[in-house]
Amino acid sequence: MDPVVPPFHIHRPDGGGTPVIVASPHSGREYPAEFLRMSRLDARALRRSEDCYVDQLFAAAPGQGATLLHATFPRAYCDVNREAWELDPTMFSEKLPDWCNTTSSKVRAGFGTIARMVSHDGPIYPRPLPFSEAEARIRTCWQPYHDALGCLVDDSMTRHGCCILLDAHSMPALKGRGMQADFVLGNAWGTACSPQLTALVEQVLVGHGYDVARNVPFAGGYVTRHYGRPRRGVQALQLEISRALYMDQDTLAPHAGFPAVQAVLRDLVDRLVLYGGLLGQQAAE
Numbered sequence: 134m135d136p137v138v139p140p141f142h143i144h145r146p147d148g149g150g151t152p153v154i155v156a157s158p159h160s161g162r163e164y165p166a167e168f169l170r171m172s173r174l175d176a177r178a179l180r181r182s183e184d185c186y187v188d189q190l191f192a193a194a195p196g197q198g199a200t201l202l203h204a205t206f207p208r209a210y211c212d213v214n215r216e217a218w219e220l221d222p223t224m225f226s227e228k229l230p231d232w233c234n235t236t237s238s239k240v241r242a243g244f245g246t247i248a249r250m251v252s253h254d255g256p257i258y259p260r261p262l263p264f265s266e267a268e269a270r271i272r273t274c275w276q277p278y279h280d281a282l283g284c285l286v287d288d289s290m291t292r293h294g295c296c297i298l299l300d301a302h303s304m305p306a307l308k309g310r311g312m313q314a315d316f317v318l319g320n321a322w323g324t325a326c327s328p329q330l331t332a333l334v335e336q337v338l339v340g341h342g343y344d345v346a347r348n349v350p351f352a353g354g355y356v357t358r359h360y361g362r363p364r365r366g367v368q369a370l371q372l373e374i375s376r377a378l379y380m381d382q383d384t385l386a387p388h389a390g391f392p393a394v395q396a397v398l399r400d401l402v403d404r405l406v407l408y409g410g411l412l413g414q415q416a417a418e
Contacts, residue, residue, distance in 0.1 A: 138163045138205055138206075139205060140204065140205060140206055140273060140274050140277045140278055141202060141203060141204050141205060141277065141278050141281055142202070142203055142205065143200065143201070143202050143281060143285070144194070144195040144200070144201040144202075145195060145200050146195045146196070146197070146198045146199060146200060149292060150198055150199070150200055150292075151198040151199060151293070151406045151409045151410060151413075152289045152292075152293040152295045152296050152297050152409035152410075152412060152413055153194075153198065153199035153200070153297045153299070153402065153405045153406050153409045154199065154200045154201075154202065154282075154285050154286065154289065154296065154297070154298045154299070155191045155194045155199050155200070155201050155202070155299045155301055155402065156201075156202045156203070156282060156298060156299070156300050156301065156356065157184065157187045157188040157191065157201075157202070157203035157204070157301045157302075158184075158203075158204050158208075158212075158213045158214050158278065158300065158302075158356060159182075159183060159184035159187070159204070159207075159208040159212075159214065159302055159303075160183060160184045160185065160186065160187040160188040160189075160203055160204070161183070161203070161204040161205045161206045161207045161208065161210075162180070162183060162185075162205075162207060163205045163206060163207070164176055164179065164207055164210070165206075165210065168209075168210050171258060171262075172257050172258060173255075173256065173257065173258060173259040174251060174254055174255075174257055177385070178251060178254040179207065179209045179251055179257070180207070180385055181251055181252045181254065181385075182207070182208050182209045182248065182251045182252060183207060183208060183209075183385075184208070184301075184302045184303040185303065185376065185380055185385055186303075186379065186380060186387060186391070187203075187301050187302065187303050187374065188201070188203035189395075190301075190374070190379065190391075190394055190395055190398050191301060191398055191402070192395075193395070193398075193399050193402070194402050197399065197402045197403055197406055198406045199402050199405070199406060200285055200289075202281060202282060202285060204274070204278055206274045208248070209248050209251055209257060210270060210274065211246065211247065211270040211271065211274040211275055212244065212245070212246050212247075212248060213274065213275050213278045213279065213355075213356070214300075214302075214354035214355050214356050215239060215244075215245055215246040215354065215355050216234055216237075216246065216355055217246060217271050217275050217276070217279075218230075218232055218233040218234060218246065218271070219233075219234045219237055219239060219240055219245045219246045219355075220233045220234070220235060220240065220245050220246055220247060220267055221235065221240045221243065221245050221247075221249050222235045223249070223261075224247065224249050224258065224261060224262055225261055225262055225263065225264050225267070226261040226262065226263055226264075227263070227264055229264060230264075243256075246267070246270075246271065246275065247262070247266075247267045247270060252305075282298075282356070282360070283360075286298065286360060286367055290366060290367065293409070293412075293413040293416065294366060294412075294413055294416025294417055295366040295367070295368075295409065295412040295413055295415075295416050296366060296367045296368065297326075297330065297368050297370075297405055297408070297409050297412070298356075298360055298361070298367065298368065298369040298370070299334075299370055299372055299405065300353070300354075300356045300357055300369060300370070300371045300372065301372050301374070302351075302371060302372065302373045302374070303373065303374045303375070303376045304317065304351065304373040304374065304375060304376065305375075305376055305382065306375045306376055306377030306378075306382065313344060313346070314343075314344045314345055314346035314375070315338075315343040315344045315345065315374075315375045315378060316338050316343055316344075316345045316346070316372065316373060316374055316375065317345070317346045317347070317348075317349070317350070317351045317371075317372075317373040318331055318334055318335060318345060318346070318347050318348070318370060318371070318372060318373075319347075319348055319351045319352045319353035319354075319357055319370070319371035319372075319373065320347070320348065320352075320353060320357070320361070320369075320370050320371070321348075321352055321353040321357050321358045321361060322348055322352055324358075324361065324363075325353055325357045325358060325360075325361025325363070325368070325369045325370065325371075326361055326363050326368035326369055326370045327363050327368055330368050330370060330408070331347065331370060333404060333405075333408055334370060334372070334401065334404075334405075335347070337397075337400060337401045337404050338397070338401070341397045341400070343397075351371060351373050352371075353369070353370075353371040354371065356369065356371070357369045357370065357371045366412075366416060374394065378390050378393075378394050379391040379393075379394040379395075
């Protein structure tokens with residue numbers, strides 16, 4: 134990662150804020166020059182794995198009382214919604230250490246912590262990488278991002294006695310091929326947050342006229358499953374937004390629907406802030 138570019142930005146609300154954290158792990162668009170040189174794909178192809186503009190869709194969240202965290206590095210460079218060492222052994226020029234997870238479904242599909250693939254454009258790299266490349270990216274991107282997110286969660290628990298983590302993503306629109314929803318809510322099949330939180334988010338989105346699915350095809354990745362501990366007061370929910378709602382998937386540019394989606398997400402954050410306030414009152418009693 135270019136040392137002049139921090140791996141993430143945190144936008145905090147004024148005052149003490151609320152228990153709500155919005156995180157965008159995949160909207161980073163700072164592509165290191167060395168990464169572009171070592172890739173067989175051009176920048177446009179690499180950007181197809183981005184959750185384009187999700188951080189901008191939630192730009193109003195700090196003014197509403199929520200904390201906004203977003204990565205600056207791209208998902209194709211380092212994916213923080215995976216375990217730290219979820220690596221594909223076929224990508225590297227030497228044997229991986231025993232502590233690496235080399236057999237997960239994401240690794241087999243080509244989408245580990247250091248991705249092998251970008252969607253339909255094929256492998257990213259023309260030749261194997263040294264393991265030191267993965268180490269460097271995990272040290273400078275993955276670890277700082279999760280250190281920051283963990284501190285935000287801990288701070289929310291200290292201040293408010295609870296935490297609501299909305300892990301925000303976008304998804305390709307594949308209508309007609311098994312993905313009909315405008316939004317997908319991933320709560321790790323009910324283990325990462327309360328049924329009430331999932332129902333609240335669904336109610337808000339359906340109230341705006343959108344089709345909403347739960348857990349299929351996205352039940353939540355590492356962030357949702359790792360941080361979501363509802364019995365301890367930390368609720369995590371993954372939100373997938375159809376890119377067709379706000380951007381042109383060919384040109385990767387926002388289109389006229391962008392402000393409407395921003396408005397819906399402002400309403401959603403407002404409702405989450407109110408709900409978080411109630412949870413905080415309950416925790417203090």
